[in-house]
Structure formats: C-alpha cells, structure tokens
Amino acid sequence: CGIFGIYGPGFDVARLTYYGLYALQHRGQESAGIAVGNGSKIRLAKGMGLVSDVFNDEKLGSFQGHLAIGHVRYSTTGSNNPANAQPLVFNYSRGMIGLSHNGNISNIAELRRQLSSTGSVFQSTTDSEVIVNLIARYSQNSLVEAIVKSMIDLKGAYSLLVLTENKLIGIRDPFGFRPLCLGRKGDAYILASESCALDTIGAEFVRDLEPGEIVVIDEDGLQSLQSLQVPRRKAHCIFEYIYFARPDSRIDGFNVNRVRYEMGRQLAREYPVEADLVIPVPDSGTIAARGFAWESGIPFEEGLMKNRYVGRTFIQPTQDIRELGVRLKLNPVRHILQGKRVVLIDDSIVRGTTSGKIVSMVRECGAREVHFCLSSPPTKLPCYYGIDTSLSELIAAHKTVEEIREYISADGLHYLSQEGLLGIFGEARGNFCTACFSGDYPTYVPDPNLQGKLV
Ligand code: 5GP
Ligand code: SF4
Ligand code: MG
Numbered sequence: 001c002g003i004f005g006i007y008g009p010g011f012d013v014a015r016l017t018y019y020g021l022y023a024l025q026h027r028g029q030e031s032a033g034i035a036v037g038n039g040s041k042i043r044l045a046k047g048m049g050l051v052s053d054v055f056n057d058e059k060l061g062s063f064q065g066h067l068a069i070g071h072v073r074y075s076t077t078g079s080n081n082p083a084n085a086q087p088l089v090f091n092y093s094r095g096m097i098g099l100s101h102n103g104n105i106s107n108i109a110e111l112r113r114q115l116s117s118t119g120s121v122f123q124s125t126t127d128s129e130v131i132v133n134l135i136a137r138y139s140q141n142s143l144v145e146a147i148v149k150s151m152i153d154l155k156g157a158y159s160l161l162v163l164t165e166n167k168l169i170g171i172r173d174p175f176g177f178r179p180l181c182l183g184r185k186g187d188a189y190i191l192a193s194e195s196c197a198l199d200t201i202g203a204e205f206v207r208d209l210e211p212g213e214i215v216v217i218d219e220d221g222l223q224s225l226q227s228l229q230v231p232r233r234k235a236h237c238i239f240e241y242i243y244f245a246r247p248d249s250r251i252d253g254f255n256v257n258r259v260r261y262e263m264g265r266q267l268a269r270e271y272p273v274e275a276d277l278v279i280p281v282p283d284s285g286t287i288a289a290r291g292f293a294w295e296s297g298i299p300f301e302e303g304l305m306k307n308r309y310v311g312r313t314f315i316q317p318t319q320d321i322r323e324l325g326v327r328l329k330l331n332p333v334r335h336i337l338q339g340k341r342v343v344l345i346d347d348s349i350v351r352g353t354t355s356g357k358i359v360s361m362v363r364e365c366g367a368r369e370v371h372f373c374l375s376s377p378p379t380k381l382p383c384y385y386g387i388d389t390s391l392s393e394l395i396a397a398h399k400t401v402e403e404i405r406e407y408i409s410a411d412g413l414h415y416l417s418q419e420g421l422l423g424i425f426g427e428a429r430g431n432f433c434t435a436c437f438s439g440d441y442p443t444y445v446p447d448p449n450l451q452g453k454l455v
Contacts, residue, residue: 001028001071001074001086001101001102001103001193002021002025002027002028002072002102003071003100003160003161003191003192004020004069004070004191004193004197005067005069005191006020006067006189006190007067007168007188007218008066008067008185008190009187010187011066011185013036013063013065013068014034014060014061014063014064014065016188016190017070018034018051020070020192020198020200021034021051021072022052022200023199024192024193024194024196025050025072027072027102027193027194027245028073029049029050030048030049030073030074030085031046031047031048031071031072031073031086032046032047032053032054032055032070032072032085033046033047033087033100034069034070034087035068035069035087035089035098035100036064036065036067037065037067037068037096037098037163037164037165038065038165039066039166041096041165042096042097042164044089045059046071046087048082048085067163067166069087069098069099069100069161069162069168070100071087071100071101073085073086074388081125083124083125084126086099086101086126086128087099088126088128088132090132090136092132092139093139094139094143094164095164096164096165097132097136098162098164099131099132099161099162099163100163101126101127101128101131101158101160102158102178102386103160103178104127104157104158104383104384104385105127105131105154106155106385107154107155107156107444107446108127108130108156111130111134111153111154112130115134115137131158134154135147135150135162143162143164143167143169144214144225148228151171151173151174151227151228151229152228154173155443155444156177156384156385156386156444157177157178157237157385157386158171158172158177159173159177159178159180159193159209161191167218168189168217169216170182170215171215172211172212173211174211174212174229175211175231175233175236175433176210176211176212176231176235176236177236177385177386177433178193178237178385179208179236179245179249179251180192180193181194181208181251182207182215183198183203183206184203184204185201185202185203185204188203189222191209191217194245194251195248195249196246196248196249208251211234212227212229212231213226214227233430233431234431235431235432235443236251236252236431236433237432237433238433239387239436240256241260241263242263242347242348242375242376242421243284243347243348243376247287252428252431253428254425254428257287259424260288260291260375261287261294262291262424263288263375263376263421263424264288264291264292264375265291265294266295266424267288267291267292267345267374268291268292269295270417270420271373271412271414273296273414274341275298275340275342275369275371276298276340276341276342277300277337277340277342277343278292278296278298278343278345279300279336279337279342279344279345280300280302280304280344280345280346281304281330281345281358282302282305282306283306284346285344285345285346285375288345289345292343292345296343298343301336302336303336303337303342304330304331304332304333305331305333307328307331310328310329325357326358326361330361331361332361332362332364334365334366337362337366338365338366338367339366340366340367341368341371342367343371343373344362344370344371344372344373345374347374347376348375349378349379349396349404349408350379350394350395351393351395352395352404355372356407356408356409359409359410363409369412370410371411371413371414372408372412372414373414373415373416374413374415375416376421376437377415377417377418377421377434378401378404379436379437380394380396380397380439381394381397381435381436382394382436382447384445384447385433387436395407401415418434418437422434
C-alpha cells in the first residue's frame with residue numbers, strides 16, 4: 001500500500017494528498033481514499049479503483065481543512081472489497097480518528113481473538129481495523145501513549161498515519177519494514193511512503209523516519225518520540241528495492257534506481273553469458289537490464305514492447321482468449337530478436353507463468369538462445385510483512401533452479417546471489433529483511449513450521 005499525509009494550514013491539503021497518492025499509485029491499485037481534518041471533524045471519501053477513478057475536481061474542492069491523510073491499497077490480509085478501503089475513520093472516546101496503514105500485522109489472528117473476546121466488533125477483514133481498536137482501548141490517557149502501548153502488542157510490519165481533528169501522527173514499526181519519509185513544503189509537514197510523492201507536490205525531502213519512531217505534528221510543530229521497544233536490528237524490506245518502490249525514490253539512504261542498476265551489474269559479474277542482446281522485461285526489469293548491459297558490454301535493446309495502458313488490475317481475458325493474456329501487456333519486437341542470442345532480465349519470478357510465456361514468445365520471434373536472469377535470489381518462502389505471496393504459488397518453493405529453467409523452457413536461468421545483492425548496500429547490508437529468500441524472519445510469523453527459522 002501507499003500512504004500520504006500532510007499537516008498544512010493554508011494549503012489545499014485534499015488536492016496535495018490526491019497528487020501525493022497519484023505518485024504512489026504503483027503501491028496499490030485496488031482502492032484509494034482521503035480523510036481531511038479541519039479542527040473540529042474528519043471527513044472521508046474513498047472508493048474502489050485508481051486514485052483518478054475515485055476522485056474528481058468537485059469532490060476534492062469540497063474538502064476543506066488543514067490536515068489530511070490518504071491511502072492506496074494493495075490487498076495482503078483482507079480480501080478485495082469496499083469495506084477494506086482506507087483510510088479508516090472512527091469515533092472513539094476522544095473524538096475522531098483516521099488511519100492509513102502500509103504493512104501487515106503478523107500476529108493479527110491472536111490480537112483479533114483477544115479483542116473479540118472482550119467485546120470488539122469488526123466491520124472489515126483488514127488488520128488495520130485491529131490497530132484502531134487497540135489504540136482506542138488504550139486511550140484513557142493520551143493518544144500518543146495509546147500508540148506507544150499498542151506498538152508493544154503489534155508484531156510485524158506497519159508504517160502508519162494517524163489523523164485526528166487537529167493532529168497528524170506518523171509511525172514506523174521497530175524494524176522499519178516499510179518505508180516512511182518526512183518532507184516539508186513551506187510551513188507544511190508531509191509524511192509519505194516514498195520520496196517520489198514529495199517530489200510530485202514540490203516538497204523537500206527531510207529524512208526517513210527511524211524504525212520505531214513516532215512523529216506528532218500539530219499546531220506546536222513536530223515532536224519525535226521513540227517507541228518503548230528497542231529494535232534488535234533494522235529489517236527494511238529488500239523487495240522495496242527489487243520490485244515494489246518507484247525507481248525515482250530514495251529509501252533509507254539508497255536510491256532505488258541506483259540499487260537496481262547495481263543489481264544488474266552484479267548479475268552480469270555472477271553470470272558471464274555469451275549473448276548478442278540484453279532485453280529487459282518492462283518495466284520491472286528495465287533498470288537492472290541497463291546495469292547488466294553496461295557491465296557485460298552486451299548491447300541493450302527494448303525487444304519487448306509494453307502496452308502502458310494495461311494496469312496491474314486489467315480485466316482478465318475470458319477463457320477462449322486466455323492465450324492472449326501476456327500479449328495484451330507485452331509484445332516481442334520481431335526484427336530485434338530474430339536470429340539473436342538474448343538475455344532477458346526481470347526482477348523476480350513468482351509463479352513462473354508470465355516468465356514462461358515471455359520465453360516462448362521471444363523464441364517464436366526467432367531468438368536462437370534465450371537466457372533468463374533475475375535481479376533477486378529465488379523467492380522460496382512467504383512474506384508475512386506486507387507483500388502478497390503465498391507459499392503454494394511460489395514456484396521456487398517447490399522446484400529447483402534447474403526445474404524452473406525447464407518449466408519456463410529457457411536455455412539458461414540465473415538468479416542474483418544473496419551475497420551479491422546485499423553487497424550493494426555495503427556496511428548497511430545487515431539492515432534488511434530477506435526472509436522470503438533466506439528464511440531469516442526478523443519477527444513473529446504465524447506458521448509454526450517457520451518459527452524455528454526466527455533468528
Ligand atoms: P511470473 O513469471 O512469476 O508469473 O511473473 C513474474 C513477474 O511478476 C515479474 O515481472 C515481477 O515483476 C512480477 N512480480 C513480482 N513480485 C510481484 C508481486 O508481489 N506482485 C505482483 N503483482 N507482481 C509481482
Ligand atoms: Fe520484504 Fe521478503 Fe521480508 Fe516480506 S519477507 S518484508 S517481501 S524481504
Ligand atoms: Mg514485472
């Protein structure tokens with residue numbers, strides 16, 4: 001998911017949030033929402049679909065206030081239905097509260113059971129509603145104290161924005177799984193999943209929030225606190241760099257574009273292949289392919305054309321035209337591929353279905369050899385911290401690299417090594433979660449078979 005918040009008296013906060021969400025659209029396409037506070041109440045608008053589907057000029061114009069939060073959703077826990085759209089807004093003992101959440105609470109089943117057994121009721125299936133309930137329970141004293149207490153109970157990944165009628169609060173979990181950064185535009189403060197959203201609204205990047213940090217922004221300015229838990233280590237999701245984040249963002253001190261380029265270079269060093277062309281699988285493989293081409297000296301060519309109007313959520317073709325599937329999105333460029341030995345570069349393989357179809361399309365266009373290279377190690381294990389991959393669909397959980405090569409019928413298949421990947425981060429190499437390839441889960445996971453793998 002993508003989250004964006006602004007505290008900006010004198011600014012059109014609803015519109016700026018809309019533009020911020022637009023810049024974060026790649027982080028979720030299922031639903032979008034904006035909640036605006038005006039000092040005495042919170043107003044909310046949300047709906048299914050893209051940011052541009054949910055809001056229009058009239059709706060945005062009717063939203064007056066001086067602080068706002070927004071959300072774009074990519075479902076992890078909780079199915080794709082309107083009740084799960086965010087921000088969530090509730091009335092509680094101290095007034096109104098709104099919440100935008102990016103991440104996944106890994107002990108959600110336990111928390112939901114505890115809260116239900118003492119009378120909580122839930123209207124959605126998201127873990128985010130459980131967070132609001134928890135905060136409301138602890139709110140005898142102050143909201144900030146309630147947040148600090150809730151953070152002791154919450155396990156897993158959460159970058160959160162909390163809105164009241166007159167306060168904006170940003171929270172990053174003690175491991176720092178999901179990104180969250182702070183920006184400024186004039187006197188306004190902005191919190192956003194990625195720095196590309198700050199650029200989009202003309203705000204200046206100030207810094208990333210620290211793992212376990214809570215920032216409270218109100219008429220007195222900005223105050224920063226640290227949660228009670230002392231994180232044993234940082235665990236930034238490495239998939240943000242591999243696949244999820246936008247390449248023009250800078251996260252926790254690293255430019256996503258630069259990291260992807262270095263992944264491609266490292267891949268070329270690890271896998272010196274004889275080939276005529278390096279071809280990216282657009283868009284996720286493009287930057288790594290450039291790095292691969294640079295390092296190997298093999299020319300880079302755009303041999304697969306992507307239809308940029310096909311989103312991730314496009315209507316699935318019916319059975320009789322199912323074969324078109326991948327071709328609606330990607331079409332090979334015959335005159336580039338014909339007679340060539342090609343290296344295809346992509347970021348990762350999940351099920352292997354797309355990759356298999358791409359290899360066969362490229363062959364049908366006359367490519368003599370097709371090597372497939374990935375800028376990540378094989379994803380073998382499920383993520384409980386906010387990226388939607390289940391064990392059953394992960395091809396690398398069930399097949400060896402050689403079996404996957406056969407399955408996608410490539411002449412060669414090579415994954416970036418874990419050491420090669422982490423080496424790109426130099427001294428920061430220990431600050432990342434790599435659980436979905438290493439099994440090193442930094443914090444609680446519900447699967448008892450994986451518990452032993454906690455380090
Ligand atoms: P596959 O060959 O496994 O069917 O598809 C691989 C493609 O899926 C890659 O191009 C990769 O960019 C994309 N991908 C990787 N991770 C994710 C994810 O978490 N969600 C979605 N929707 N696509 C992903
Ligand atoms: Fe990211 Fe993988 Fe860790 Fe999930 S398990 S947070 S996808 S590195
Ligand atoms: Mg892709």
